[in-house]
Amino acid sequence: MTPELLTWLIPLPPILAFAVIVLLTHRSNRLSHTLAVGAMFVSWGLAMTVFWAAITTPELGQRPFASSIDWLPSGVEALRIGILIDPLSAITLFFVAWTCLAIFVYSIGYHNYGKPRDPADRAGLPPHKGGIEPMYARFFAFISLFAFGMLTLVISDNLLLLFIGWEIMGLCSYLLIGFWYGKDSAKKAMVKAFITTRVGDVFMLLGIAYLYSATGTLNYREILFNEEVLHSLAEAPSGVLGMSAAGLIGLLLFLGTVGKSAQWPLHVWLPDAMEGPTPVSAMIHAATMVSAGVYFAVRFFPLLTAGWAEGEPLTVTMRVVAFIGAFTALFAATIALAQRDIKRVLAYSTISQLGYMVAAVGIGAYVAAAFHLVTHAFFKALLFLGSGSVIHGMEHGLAASSTNAAQAMPGQEGPAGVHKAHAHVDAQDMFNMGGLRRKMPRTFVTFVIGGFALAGFPLLTAGFWSKDEILADAFGNGHLAVFLTLAAAALLTAFYTMRQITLTFLGEPRTEAARHAHESTATMTVPLLVLAVFSVAAGWVGIPESWTGGRVPNWFHSFVGGTLLEHPPAAPFHWAPLLTSVGVSLGGLLLGWLVYRRVAAGAPDPARKPLGFVYTVLERKYGFDEFYDWAFVRPAYWFAETFSYLWIDRGVIDGILHAVARTALRLGSIFRNYFDKPVVNGLMGDGTASVVKWAGRQLRAVQTGRVQQYLIAGLIVTGILLSYVLVVRP
Amino acid sequence: MIPLSWFLILAAALFSIGLYGVLARRNAVAILMGIELMLNAVNLNLVAFWRYVAPGSIAGQAFAVMVFAVAASEAAVGLALILSIYRQRSTVAAEEINLLKW
């Protein structure tokens, strides 16, 4: 039972669960979720075992757990695939296993297991009144497949296997965003997500191809842990914009991250992806899949930063990465200010935090990026699951209040009963909530912990430690533009987080639904608690040494830093970044509470009037969706509908076919009329017949019925024959 | 004294005349008369050959007796047929008995 063998086994249970659910148990909800959660639990167990083995191995970066097999024969050497557990993948495995398990368990309660199936519910639409999800088993099948993809990606030791896991997750994201395929908005969102990430994936594939042709391998250790390879790539010119080969490859690969982690300009799919069920949003679009993009960037840090050393100015690639990361962080944070939907705020928040991590990679802060990746996964998953719990509570409140309302005004039930009475009350709109701290205490506490972690509440939350490290690194290395941008984004983050908490939980209920909300089941709240623990404690493993005067070693830094060839140095201590981060965090939280604590029912957003038209711009997300639609989507549709379909397919291709058909028909009729009928029928067929008929008619005349004539004829002929035989011949 | 050839020429001529009668006459009875002539020519031929070629063997005369018997029976049956046809169709013209016509 070596760690290598266990690592190989980690992705196995979920894919088996997927296959068994799809083929055998999809009719039984209980069997399906048991299988899925059980499989995830087994994977979690294996992952924890491997993780424990990893952290107890000294110098894991130098001697990682690695094992590979021949896979595709290609020329002399076969393409190999295998697993690699070095510090980075170990730590990623840790948070992926925990968050996935928590979300699997949460999904049981979220999809109302245990409640009866509402006959008014149809497969493809979310349940109306809290009945069990009609497509329950399918959900667990999909998330099992997703878990398989993510785990494969994490344990992979080469780019090809990573890409395979990447694409499987892309598929699952598509399937799960459009899980409720009856909703038109979900269908549009699933296509948008897939196509947008595809744009990034195309460039990533180009990068992979370039890398393979330049180095002849896709294995991490052979490329990233290899001085000569990195050096040669950094020196070789690529011919594009004066960048080195490493620079261009890094940029192309980074574009994959831009797509997958929803960075500007490919950020448009993530907010729409909130159409999927909340566990999906939590798992795929907060904790794991989008994190995979950042994991990938962090993994390829040596390639992205090839030719750069600590303290030098940034290379072109790094500058692009840092710019996109910082810009996205600020950009998404501003949009989040003006959103009403509880999940949308979190979506933009995810985009923003991912920008933080990308910016960290861009400025060369390897450990900080990895640190924030880990902590963000925990508290963002917590926040999403918490929002799911809130939405569930609101929907129960809707059902309860509408029953009262229906009792008060009888005869207003339509086929959709409840919804008809007040379809306009959106259970996800924060302005319809309020005062939920009393109705949903556990959700409230865990949500606050998660929110504070997001805002970077000092010392007590994991988010503080990781965010502070990024800011410290930026400041310490002199990247002031990045520092200021990220600091501003942090302020906005704290502000909108407190806005969210205040609107949702504090104050008084603003609608009947909020008044009748109630807490969610244990299967939903226990995962929240588990994640809350991590949201607090995960930061304490990475306390910088400068804080404790060296007494408490920064375990995270030394462990994860060992992944690189050279151990990265810790950022030197400065007061400025520390004060900045504490200040923006507390200040933002306070400001948010002050502004939003007295929002009455039906009142507009208090920020609307002071910000004026800026608020509208933010609410409309800077018009990027509309712009992309006009610039790309509509031309694509035109191309498909008019050019490809109408002109080429129907016009040219069908035209050719029809012309061929017409020619064939014409040829056929020519043959028929000019050859078949006159010659074959007329001449040979009818002609022969008429000749025979004519001959027959003529010959018929011989048979006169008169015996004497027969005799005469016979005698004459016999005479001739005899004379010939007897006279002429002998 | 009389050369065989004279008898043979005579028999041939008689036969040909009889043949002409068979082929050219309209009346069925007349046809029968022609047939009798032909049979007579045959008999004459037979006996001439018997006398000149093999007078020792009586086969020639015996054969001639057979021919007589055949001629008699043929004449009887033929005339019976003619009578029967005459009763049915009220004609004895051979031309008009042409049911086998196309």
Added chain:
Amino acid sequence: MTALQIVFLIAAAFTLLSALLVVTRPNLVHASLWLIASLAGVAVLFVLLEAGFLAAVQVVIYIGAIAILIIFAVMLTRRVMSDSGPQVNRNWWGAALSALLIFGGLLGLFSQVPAVGSAFPAAIANADGLLEDLGRSLVDVNRYVLPFEVASVLLLAAMIGAIVIARPAAREEGEE
């Protein structure tokens, strides 16, 4: 020219002439009478050939029975075929042609017979016992009894057949 030859020539001419008249006379009664004459001529020729019995049979059977039968038939069918009207059919020229061809063919055949030139017939060995010999040969088991019996069966069949064919149509049902 010996006397026999002269007799032969007269008899031959008489026979041929009668035969010609048989096939050309439109009047059937005349034709049948000329047939009798022709048959008589043939009988004379039989005598010249020293087949006396056959001459007698010729007269008795042919003239006495067959010719009479033919005359009966002429009489019975006389009403329809009046003596006027054409007595030869349309193909008489074809018939004449055939007859001439046959005649020529026969002559050609006869010319190839080796004995055709013999003028003198050999003497008959047992001229007086000829008739007895003929009679015996017809009933001798080793010679011609079978053809003799078959001929008698043939005559029987012909007789029955003629009766059946010439019977008038069945008058009423049940008549056997």
